[in-house]
Amino acid sequence: MSAAATSKIAAFAAQTQWDDIPAHVRHEAKRSLLNYFATAIAGSGEAAVATSLAVLAPFAGAADCRIIGRAERVDMPLAAYLNAISANVFDYDDTHQETVIHPTAPIAPALFAHAERQRCTGASLLRAFVLGGEIECRIGNAVSPSHYARGWHITSTCGVFGAAAGIGVLLGLSQEQHAWSIGNAAAQASGLVETLGTMSKSISVGNAARNGILSALLAENNFSGPADPLAGERGFLSVFSDQPTVNRLTDGLGEDWEIAKNTYKPYPAAIVLHPVIEACIQLHREAGLRSEDVAEVELTGHPLLRQRADRAEAATGRLSQVSAQHAIAIALRRGKAGLMEFNDAAAAETLGDGIRPNVKFIDDAGRALETVRMLVRTQQGRSHDIEITAAKGGPLNPMTDAELEEKLAELAAYRGFNRDVGAIAEAVWSLDGAEDAGEIMALANMAG
Amino acid sequence: MSAAATSKIAAFAAQTQWDDIPAHVRHEAKRSLLNYFATAIAGSGEAAVATSLAVLAPFAGAADCRIIGRAERVDMPLAAYLNAISANVFDYDDTHQETVIHPTAPIAPALFAHAERQRCTGASLLRAFVLGGEIECRIGNAVSPSHYARGWHITSTCGVFGAAAGIGVLLGLSQEQHAWSIGNAAAQASGLVETLGTMSKSISVGNAARNGILSALLAENNFSGPADPLAGERGFLSVFSDQPTVNRLTDGLGEDWEIAKNTYKPYPAAIVLHPVIEACIQLHREAGLRSEDVAEVELTGHPLLRQRADRAEAATGRLSQVSAQHAIAIALRRGKAGLMEFNDAAAAETLGDGIRPNVKFIDDAGRALETVRMLVRTQQGRSHDIEITAAKGGPLNPMTDAELEEKLAELAAYRGFNRDVGAIAEAVWSLDGAEDAGEIMALANMAG
Numbered sequence: 001m002s003a004a005a006t007s008k009i010a011a012f013a014a015q016t017q018w019d020d021i022p023a024h025v026r027h028e029a030k031r032s033l034l035n036y037f038a039t040a041i042a043g044s045g046e047a048a049v050a051t052s053l054a055v056l057a058p059f060a061g062a063a064d065c066r067i068i069g070r071a072e073r074v075d076m077p078l079a080a081y082l083n084a085i086s087a088n089v090f091d092y093d094d095t096h097q098e099t100v101i102h103p104t105a106p107i108a109p110a111l112f113a114h115a116e117r118q119r120c121t122g123a124s125l126l127r128a129f130v131l132g133g134e135i136e137c138r139i140g141n142a143v144s145p146s147h148y149a150r151g152w153h154i155t156s157t158c159g160v161f162g163a164a165a166g167i168g169v170l171l172g173l174s175q176e177q178h179a180w181s182i183g184n185a186a187a188q189a190s191g192l193v194e195t196l197g198t199m200s201k202s203i204s205v206g207n208a209a210r211n212g213i214l215s216a217l218l219a220e221n222n223f224s225g226p227a228d229p230l231a232g233e234r235g236f237l238s239v240f241s242d243q244p245t246v247n248r249l250t251d252g253l254g255e256d257w258e259i260a261k262n263t264y265k266p267y268p269a270a271i272v273l274h275p276v277i278e279a280c281i282q283l284h285r286e287a288g289l290r291s292e293d294v295a296e297v298e299l300t301g302h303p304l305l306r307q308r309a310d311r312a313e314a315a316t317g318r319l320s321q322v323s324a325q326h327a328i329a330i331a332l333r334r335g336k337a338g339l340m341e342f343n344d345a346a347a348a349e350t351l352g353d354g355i356r357p358n359v360k361f362i363d364d365a366g367r368a369l370e371t372v373r374m375l376v377r378t379q380q381g382r383s384h385d386i387e388i389t390a391a392k393g394g395p396l397n398p399m400t401d402a403e404l405e406e407k408l409a410e411l412a413a414y415r416g417f418n419r420d421v422g423a424i425a426e427a428v429w430s431l432d433g434a435e436d437a438g439e440i441m442a443l444a445n446m447a448g
Numbered sequence: 449m450s451a452a453a454t455s456k457i458a459a460f461a462a463q464t465q466w467d468d469i470p471a472h473v474r475h476e477a478k479r480s481l482l483n484y485f486a487t488a489i490a491g492s493g494e495a496a497v498a499t500s501l502a503v504l505a506p507f508a509g510a511a512d513c514r515i516i517g518r519a520e521r522v523d524m525p526l527a528a529y530l531n532a533i534s535a536n537v538f539d540y541d542d543t544h545q546e547t548v549i550h551p552t553a554p555i556a557p558a559l560f561a562h563a564e565r566q567r568c569t570g571a572s573l574l575r576a577f578v579l580g581g582e583i584e585c586r587i588g589n590a591v592s593p594s595h596y597a598r599g600w601h602i603t604s605t606c607g608v609f610g611a612a613a614g615i616g617v618l619l620g621l622s623q624e625q626h627a628w629s630i631g632n633a634a635a636q637a638s639g640l641v642e643t644l645g646t647m648s649k650s651i652s653v654g655n656a657a658r659n660g661i662l663s664a665l666l667a668e669n670n671f672s673g674p675a676d677p678l679a680g681e682r683g684f685l686s687v688f689s690d691q692p693t694v695n696r697l698t699d700g701l702g703e704d705w706e707i708a709k710n711t712y713k714p715y716p717a718a719i720v721l722h723p724v725i726e727a728c729i730q731l732h733r734e735a736g737l738r739s740e741d742v743a744e745v746e747l748t749g750h751p752l753l754r755q756r757a758d759r760a761e762a763a764t765g766r767l768s769q770v771s772a773q774h775a776i777a778i779a780l781r782r783g784k785a786g787l788m789e790f791n792d793a794a795a796a797e798t799l800g801d802g803i804r805p806n807v808k809f810i811d812d813a814g815r816a817l818e819t820v821r822m823l824v825r826t827q828q829g830r831s832h833d834i835e836i837t838a839a840k841g842g843p844l845n846p847m848t849d850a851e852l853e854e855k856l857a858e859l860a861a862y863r864g865f866n867r868d869v870g871a872i873a874e875a876v877w878s879l880d881g882a883e884d885a886g887e888i889m890a891l892a893n894m895a896g
Contacts, residue, residue: 048671055665059509059523075507151682156635183643187604187652190638194682195631200673203666204635211655217503218651223496225648234599234642 005231008250009135010178013165016254018127026432028260029130032094034404034428035264036104037068037444039093041421042339042411043086044069044446048202053082064117066445069415073445076113077213080163081206083109088155088205090339091321092268092411096261097369097395099140099154100271103262106159106208107132107166114170114213115438122434124170132166132212133259139230141248141258143241148193152240156191156204163212164219171220183225184215186236197318264404266393267337270322272305275372275391280331283376283384291332291350293378296358299324300373306361313356320347324361329353339414370394401429418447453679456698457583458626461613464702466575474880476708477578480542482852482876483712484552485516485892487541489869490787490859491534492517492894496650501530512565514893517863521893524561525661528611529654531557536603536653538787539769540716540859544709545817545843547588547602548719551710554607554656555580555614562618562661563886570882572618580614580660581707587678589696589706591689596641600688604639604652611660612667619668631673632663634684645766712852714841715785718770720753723820723839728779731824731832739780739801741826746808747772748821754809761804768795772809777801787862818842849877866895 043049044067053067056078063072065079068086073079087093088105096103111125111132140147140158148154164185168178188211191204219225229235230249237244267277276299283289299305305324314323320330321342329350330341340346350356370391376384390396392403399407405425412421420443427440434440491497492515501515504526511520513527516534521527535541536553544551559573559580588595588606596602612633616626636659639652667673677683678697685692715725724747731737747753753772762771768778769790777798778789788794798804818839824832838844840851847855853873860869868891875888882888 051666051669051671055662055669055671057509059525061505061507061509077507151687153635180648183646183648184651186640187601187643187648188638188655190636192634192677192682192684192687194674194677194680194684194687195635198631198673199666199671200628200631200635200677203632203663203671207636207659214503215651218499218647221499221503223499223503223647223651225646226642229640229642229648232642234640236640236642239599239640239642 005246005249006179006182006228007175008253009230010175010182012253013131013135013168013178014173014175016131018123020254021127021130022257025130025257025260026126028262029126030428030431031264031401031404032104032262033108033129033431034408034425035094036087036108037424037428038408038411039090040068040083040087041415041417041444042092043089045415046089048089048199049082049086052085052202052206065113066116066441068444069417069446071446076117077210079113080109080209080213084209085202085206089202090268092265092339094262094264095271096137096140096258097263099137099144100148101137101140101158102155103133103136103162103259105155105205106212107136107162109209110163110213111166111170112438112441114167116441120170120437122431122437125437126432128166128169130259131169132162134257135165136162137258138249142237142245146242147240150242151193153191153193153195153201153204156208157189157240159205159208160185160189160212160215163209164215167213167216168219171216173216173219177219180223180225181216181219183229184218184223185212186229188215189236189240261395263395264393264399266399266403266407268321268339268342269327269337270308272302272308272369273324273327274393275301275370275388276324276374277327277331277337278391279372279374279386279388280328281335281337283386284332284335287384289332289376289384291329291353291355293380294332294355294376295379296360296377297328297355298360298362298375300362300364301371302367302369303363303365304369305372306363310361312359315347315351317343317347325356325359326350328359329355338410370396419443453694453697454627454630454676455623456701457678458623458630460701461579461583461616461626462621462623464579466571468702469575469578473578473705473708474574476710477574478876478879479712479849479852480552480710481556481577481879482856482873483542484535484556485872485876486856486859487538488516488531488535489863489865489892490540491537493863494537496537496647497530497534500533500650500654504529513561514564514889516892517865517894519894524565525658527561528557528657528661532657533650533654537650538716540713542710542712543719544585544588544706545711547585547592548596549585549588549606550603551581551584551610551707553603553653554660555584555610557657558611558661559614559618560886560889562615564889568618568885570879570885573885574880576614576617578707579617580610582705583613584610585706586697590685590693594690595688598690599641601639601641601643601649601652604656605637605688607653607656608633608637608660608663611657612663615661615664616667619664621664621667625667628671628673629664629667631677632666632671633660634677636663637684637688709843711843712841712847714847714851714855716769716787716790717775717785718756720750720756720817721772721775722841723749723818723836724772724822725775725779725785726839727820727822727834727836728776729783729785731834732780732783735832737780737824737832739777739803741828742780742803742824743827744806744808744825745776745803746810746823748810748812749819750815750817751811751813752817753820754811758809760807763795763799765791765795773804773807774798776807777803786858818844867891
């Protein structure tokens with residue numbers, strides 16, 4: 001079993017055809033890409049992108065590829081690097097919930113950069129995305145949960161495999177070359193949770209996309225690697241996990257699609273906060289509750305809600321994204337929770353709110369992550385008791401296609417994007433019929 | 449203590465002056481660089497270098513920098529990447545014995561590439577090399593021994609910090625920027641022991657040099673990172689070591705110089721084989737012993753000798769470098785043990801030797817690595833009993849400066865290098881007085 005793990009994954013990448021991919025998986029891939037363009041446009045003005053571009057541009061070759069949400073062009077690996085950073089910088093991108101991988105940020109930028117440089121059809125790109133994403137999430141499953149818990153930034157460490165496999169599919173690598181590409185990716189897997197909330201995080205996400213491309217290109221040129229870089233004695237799984245489960249790599253491969261379990265965030269905050277935000281928006285809209293009326297809030301939720309998000313003092317935009325206290329305060333002030341509600345100004349605005357010190361957490365390990373019970377007592381002596389059983393965006397209540405289009409429009413507006421986002425959505429929904437997948441990039445960069 | 453670890457290392461990098469570096473440390477740095485040019489010239493014709501150059505050249509910018517042992521020029525990060533691969537590809541480069549880090553391959557290529565692009569003095573470059581190497585080895589000490597044992601390729605994982613710190617010194621980063629540079633490096637630390645003996649290994653070594661440069665350049669542009677990327681809760685040490693020893697980072701910093709403990713190999717084989725090879729060469733030279741006369745060999749050595757090098761079937765050049773059976777057979781055939789003795793042809797030549805199945809190992813945990821007792825019984829019924837107490841190249845019997853010059857000449861001849869290696873040696877020995885450190889690169893590339 002173990003000796004064959006990389007071979008099986010490589011065979012899956014080399015052999016799976018477009019017709020082997022079920023319709024619901026194909027559609028989920030399009031949804032992932034639509035969400036990708038939304039978050040990449042939103043992030044493209046951030047300093048992590050602008051500084052990376054300024055520092056790295058002198059070391060780039062032919063400017064074949066576009067940068068989403070910007071006017072510059074750069075070479076293929078750098079375009080992939082920058083677009084991956086944009087897509088992930090707000091942590092507003094997609095989530096494979098079992099692993100907390102953001103699957104698309106490392107893969108899609110690599111594939112579209114390749115498509116711009118070497119033309120491929122939309123169906124080819126979608127197939128490459130699905131196979132790359134599937135391999136990425138399965139590797140994530142096999143190293144979880146100890147991998148992330150120990151401190152690996154799983155989007156980066158597993159993302160490089162997804163990009164390598166996806167580009168390998170577009171290049172038409174043989175099974176043996178796919179195995180080498182996986183080995184080349186294993187040699188480059190990196191990224192630390194410790195960097196979250198800082199610019200350094202963006203480096204490993206960008207590298208996952210860039211280095212995935214190079215892993216596959218090197219393998220195409222017979223740059224060879226170890227026999228079983230995933231499950232070998234000192235392969236990726238044993239080094240990057242305290243308790244790897246090798247069978248998760250291949251159990252149900254080609255039948256049970258991990259990448260089809262992808263989810264999308266309606267709010268740019270930690271997943272654990274989504275039911276809380278939803279409860280607040282409902283109370284704001286339906287009961288007229290306002291932040292200044294609140295005396296006390298009691299949250300009953302999965303223990304991770306408290307562990308991740310009990311941050312009464314969060315004073316920056318970054319930290320406000322993981323602060324239940326801020327999320328409640330701002331959602332009850334404004335009745336919404338977009339990027340403008342989780343920036344430095346918004347965090348400063350709620351910092352003195354009476355709500356902040358008056359949020360209590362009650363752990364209930366029996367609850368799912370997408371649920372919460374919120375009890376609010378007001379200054380006027382009233383109580384509101386609200387239960388969210390399936391927060392929007394979670395597996396039980398996915399964002400609809402229309403909601404994803406709205407997210408795209410909202411994030412484009414946030415960025416001041418000067419192009420027609422409807423055309424991007426249309427191109428994504430019809431991507432499987434496109435002769436030239438790279439054409440979307442001409443809709444998604446900023447007009448000069 | 450822990451919260452301050454990165455700060456202390458960053459302060460050391462930002463504040464240590466040339467005058468603070470003792471003469472013996474400066475001289476050891478020159479020895480490291482001479483050995484670097486030797487191994488980089490030797491490796492520069494390998495497929496790992498040529499294929500990397502072919503695949504990556506389309507994605508390079510201004511061709512400011514030379515490639516050692518080759519005629520092409522490429523941009524700064526790619527030159528660093530390729531020269532690091534050349535220096536390390538044969539594992540014939542230097543060794544910090546406590547960690548088994550090859551300290552120079554990730555650092556020197558970065559510094560010389562910088563020197564070619566942005567001119568700096570030889571003393572500046574030497575200072576950057578010493579401080580980068582010191583930080584690299586100290587981080588290695590702090591994660592050892594579990595780090596390498598678990599499967600991390602320590603030259604790559606720690607090398608990126610050395611290159612980042614060294615380039616940071618040349619850029620004159622502030623203490624805060626050095627800390628960010630270390631964070632940027634932590635986000636990129638990668639490399640697996642599983643890839644040893646394959647081309648994939650070279651990717652992580654090249655990346656260490658390239659990504660170290662980018663870590664420092666990003667930090668110079670205020671691309672910020674976590675407060676304590678080394679010793680933070682989920683920082684590099686806790687994630688990359690099962691038993692980190694944080695105090696090894698800073699104990700005796702600036703007084704006890706790890707980089708001055710660097711050693712150089714007289715033979716392109718595993719360190720554990722060096723006393724064995726030396727015993728064979730002595731018997732060949734002094735007792736006239738030849739491989740065809742040998743009936744049986746008994747080796748009494750440190751247990752690692754058996755664990756690493758008991759490989760009677762080694763059939764490739766790569767594997768022959770870690771095969772005691774091949775090393776004995778070839779050294780007793782030819783009376784020498786250079787690169788030509790550890791290639792595919794040499795391995796094939798000894799594969800049928802009667803010696804191969806007749807080597808016995810006796811473990812003696814009380815022995816140092818650089819010792820061996822070798823007992824040889826011949827077909828003619830004679831016995832040879834030889835004790836090597838301090839193999840050449842180990843800490844007790846370092847290669848002399850003259851021997852390093854001979855190594856340079858020998859490896860240049862192996863590569864068919866068409867330039868005067870005496871000029872390289874002279875430039876290295878007088879580097880501390882050089883106005884332009886990059887000038888050595890004009891002596892070390894291949895004439896067109």
